[in-house]
Amino acid sequence: MIEAVVSLRLALVGNPNCGKTALFNQLTGGRQKVANYAGVTVERKEGRFSGPSGRTFQLIDLPGAYSLEAASPDEVITRDVCLGHFPGETAPDAIVCVADATNLRLHLRFVLEVRRLGRPMVLALNMMDAARKRGIEIDVAKLEEALGIPVVETVAVRRGGAAALAARLDGELPPAVVVDANSDLHAEVRALLADAVSMPRRTAEIDDALDRFFLHPVLGLGVLAVIMFLIFQAVFSWAEPLMEGIEAGVGLVGAWVGSGLASMPMLQSLVVDGIFAGVGGVLVFLPQILILFLFILALEESGYLPRAAFLLDRLMLKAGLTGRSFIPLLSSFACAIPGIMATRSIQDPRDRLTTILIAPLMTCSARLPVYALLIAAFIPDQTVAGIFNLQGIVLFSLYVAGIVSALAVAWVIKLIRRDKSEHALLMELPSYRIPHPRDIAIGLWERANIFLKRVGGIILSLTIILWFLSTFPGAPEAATEPAINYSFAGMLGRWLHVLFEPIGFNWQISIALVPGLAAREVAVSSLATVYALSGHEEGLQAIVAAQWSMATAFSLLAWYVFAPMCLSTLATVRRETNSWRQVWIMAGYLFALAYLASFLTYQITRAFGA
Amino acid sequence: MRLSELSQGADAVVREVENVVDGDPIARRLRDYGFVRGEPVRLVGRGPIGADPLLVQIGFTRFALRRAEAARVIVESVP
Ligand SMILES: Nc1nc2c(ncn2[C@@H]2O[C@H](COP(=O)(O)OP(=O)(O)OP(=O)(O)O)[C@@H](O)[C@H]2O)c(=O)[nH]1
Numbered sequence: 235m236i237e238a239v240v241s242l243r244l245a246l247v248g249n250p251n252c253g254k255t256a257l258f259n260q261l262t263g264g265r266q267k268v269a270n271y272a273g274v275t276v277e278r279k280e281g282r283f284s285g286p287s288g289r290t291f292q293l294i295d296l297p298g299a300y301s302l303e304a305a306s307p308d309e310v311i312t313r314d315v316c317l318g319h320f321p322g323e324t325a326p327d328a329i330v331c332v333a334d335a336t337n338l339r340l341h342l343r344f345v346l347e348v349r350r351l352g353r354p355m356v357l358a359l360n361m362m363d364a365a366r367k368r369g370i371e372i373d374v375a376k377l378e379e380a381l382g383i384p385v386v387e388t389v390a391v392r393r394g395g396a397a398a399l400a401a402r403l404d405g406e407l408p409p410a411v412v413v414d415a416n417s418d419l420h421a422e423v424r425a426l427l428a429d430a431v432s433m434p435r436r437t438a439e440i441d442d443a444l445d446r447f448f449l450h451p452v453l454g455l456g457v458l459a460v461i462m463f464l465i466f467q468a469v470f471s472w473a474e475p476l477m478e479g480i481e482a483g484v485g486l487v488g489a490w491v492g493s494g495l496a497s498m499p500m501l502q503s504l505v506v507d508g509i510f511a512g513v514g515g516v517l518v519f520l521p522q523i524l525i526l527f528l529f530i531l532a533l534e535e536s537g538y539l540p541r542a543a544f545l546l547d548r549l550m551l552k553a554g555l556t557g558r559s560f561i562p563l564l565s566s567f568a569c570a571i572p573g574i575m576a577t578r579s580i581q582d583p584r585d586r587l588t589t590i591l592i593a594p595l596m597t598c599s600a601r602l603p604v605y606a607l608l609i610a611a612f613i614p615d616q617t618v619a620g621i622f623n624l625q626g627i628v629l630f631s632l633y634v635a636g637i638v639s640a641l642a643v644a645w646v647i648k649l650i651r652r653d654k655s656e657h658a659l660l661m662e663l664p665s666y667r668i669p670h671p672r673d674i675a676i677g678l679w680e681r682a683n684i685f686l687k688r689v690g691g692i693i694l695s696l697t698i699i700l701w702f703l704s705t706f707p708g709a710p711e712a713a714t715e716p717a718i719n720y721s722f723a724g725m726l727g728r729w730l731h732v733l734f735e736p737i738g739f740n741w742q743i744s745i746a747l748v749p750g751l752a753a754r755e756v757a758v759s760s761l762a763t764v765y766a767l768s769g770h771e772e773g774l775q776a777i778v779a780a781q782w783s784m785a786t787a788f789s790l791l792a793w794y795v796f797a798p799m800c801l802s803t804l805a806t807v808r809r810e811t812n813s814w815r816q817v818w819i820m821a822g823y824l825f826a827l828a829y830l831a832s833f834l835t836y837q838i839t840r841a842f843g844a
Numbered sequence: 845m846r847l848s849e850l851s852q853g854a855d856a857v858v859r860e861v862e863n864v865v866d867g868d869p870i871a872r873r874l875r876d877y878g879f880v881r882g883e884p885v886r887l888v889g890r891g892p893i894g895a896d897p898l899l900v901q902i903g904f905t906r907f908a909l910r911r912a913e914a915a916r917v918i919v920e921s922v923p
Pocket residue numbers: 248249250251252253254255256257267268269270271272273274275276296297298299360361362363364388389390391392535667
């Protein structure tokens with residue numbers, strides 16, 4: 235394909251949460267993350283679109299900023315791009331400044347600050363739908379005249395809602411206005427508002443009412459607890475039928491393919507014991523992961539997350555964190571990597587580092603398969619107190635264990651630092667929004683894609699490698715044990731077993747931990763492969779239930795609460811902190827905690843005779 | 845009077861934001877948010893633990909401010 239020549243490079247700039255990324259997606263057809271809180275975008279992203287005349291534009295999406303005097307790492311990126319200081323890049327040809335039409339007192343100040351840069355500029359008045367609904371009237375012609383730049387109304391979340399903007403950008407842009415660099419921006423904003431905007435009410439009535447409820451000192455905390463608890467109940471009870479369906483399907487196809495390969499036993503073993511047992515073992519967890527994301531996506535769009543941060547700030551402060559850590563930590567339940575990236579919106583570098591260090595203690599979705607497998611095998615599926623599912627309660631407790639340890643670790647870091655200085659919160663609470671079913675569906679579809687790509691990529695490859703290591707070299711002539719015991723993996727497993735015996739892991743688990751370094755789910759597929767090769771025919775859950783002691787299972791659960799084994803997380807920490815030292819500290823403390831927790835769990839459970 | 849001393853639901857007008865240290869970055873951010881002379885503010889709510897942080901309405905926006913942050917804002921109450 236011939237790349238069209240870019241006629242103009244445009245940058246989207248504006249306050250956090252004004253809809254820059256939604257506009258970016260609308261114009262370029264991109265799929266960048268949009269959510270209802272400040273600090274969603276933390277990187278520079280680019281895309282292209284063509285105007286009605288066919289000219290091609292390059293569009294750069296940037297993190298939101300309250301001011302060009304940057305206060306956090308994400309704002310530094312925005313400032314540098316605007317000023318042309320970003321490595322390897324000149325300043326954009328024109329700036330598309332985005333402002334939330336319902337929030338002009340704040341956003342116009344930044345528009346005026348950006349205007350001082352003296353670059354060609356267009357103002358997109360976004361969220362016009364919400365503004366109209368609230369009876370806000372904006373005299374665009376007056377605003378345009380007063381500002382000296384083109385002003386275009388947009389609705390970034392509606393199809394075609396950015397067409398007028400694309401058309402305006404495609405036309406001739408007026409030259410930059412020269413303004414006094416020392417004027418009082420706040421006074422100018424007040425004058426603009428008085429002149430061009432009429433506002434029946436300063437806030438949306440519905441937001442006031444919802445905040446009275448969700449931020450109520452007693453009710454608010456109760457609601458937060460109920461929401462969190464519901465999520466874990468749902469992950470277990472809704473997913474059940476779907477998982478059974480997938481399991482049965484994989485089993486049927488595997489048996490069918492296996493019988494077709496009966497003449498080639500080696501290949502049959504690779505396909506049935508390696509691929510179908512291993513990969514199928516991970517695939518069944520797709521429904522649970524999607525249900526978890528259904529809740530996360532809905533919460534992100536609702537605007538509730540910063541409220542939860544508000545409720546928990548004091549608690550987190552005691553532990554040496556900040557309410558701002560809440561959203562990065564919540565994202566870490568999906569995966570620690572986006573969680574660690576999200577810490578860029580934390581202003582205080584110490585708070586940011588602490589949040590990064592404890593992010594892996596939030597149970598990421600890749601650990602869900604391990605938990606789910608062991609819980610289903612060892613915890614009876616029964617109802618407690620009439621409404622709660624016992625398995626859901628255990629899962630919830632494991633997540634809580636992760637959270638409590640994270641708070642404890644943060645607290646220890648605070649003690650070590652002996653830091654008494656002030657850390658900032660200063661957090662904006664956005665308007666509530668009803669999540670769009672279509673957006674959530676797209677989000678889920680993307681998560682499913684990511685998961686399936688992982689299954690088909692790294693998980694499949696590792697499973698095949700493990701199959702080879704577990705099959706060769708073959709057993710000697712007079713072998714009395716299953717062939718796997720003589721293989722490379724068998725040897726390695728026995729060798730690692732020395733290290734892991736005190737915490738109750740058998741050699742099969744010890745092997746499975748190794749490929750689990752690259753992707754945690756692989757621990758499950760590896761167990762499935764290893765057991766299939768040891769001549770077990772049943773499903774993994776049945777094998778585990780029959781072969782492991784309860785002490786071993788609990789010990790492995792405890793291990794995975796800390797699970798220091800994720801290479802991509804460590805690589806992200808290296809990139810975000812620019813320091814190997816932090817990587818070693820993190821890997822070291824996680825390993826130590828995991829070993830200690832498993833050791834205690836194993837020994838105590840055994841002492842109780844399980 | 846300081847913003848942190850307002851009672852819940854009370855309206856006031858900002859007089860100024862004090863620097864606690866030289867070039868106080870928190871104070872500067874507060875001014876960027878719109879805490880400048882003559883701006884009406886309201887203390888909308890308080891956090892559940894130790895009545896911290898505070899939920900403050902300035903302009904058309906709501907911010908969560910810790911007590912120490914809100915204490916930088918000197919206000920005059922309006923009846
Ligand atoms: N009603 C309405 N909602 C919008 C509109 N544009 C964006 N939103 C919503 O506003 C929220 C923020 O949108 P984003 O595109 O993530 O905002 P952003 O400016 O990129 O935010 P940061 O990356 O955090 O700076 C999301 O909940 C969007 O669904 C709009 O035109 N109308």
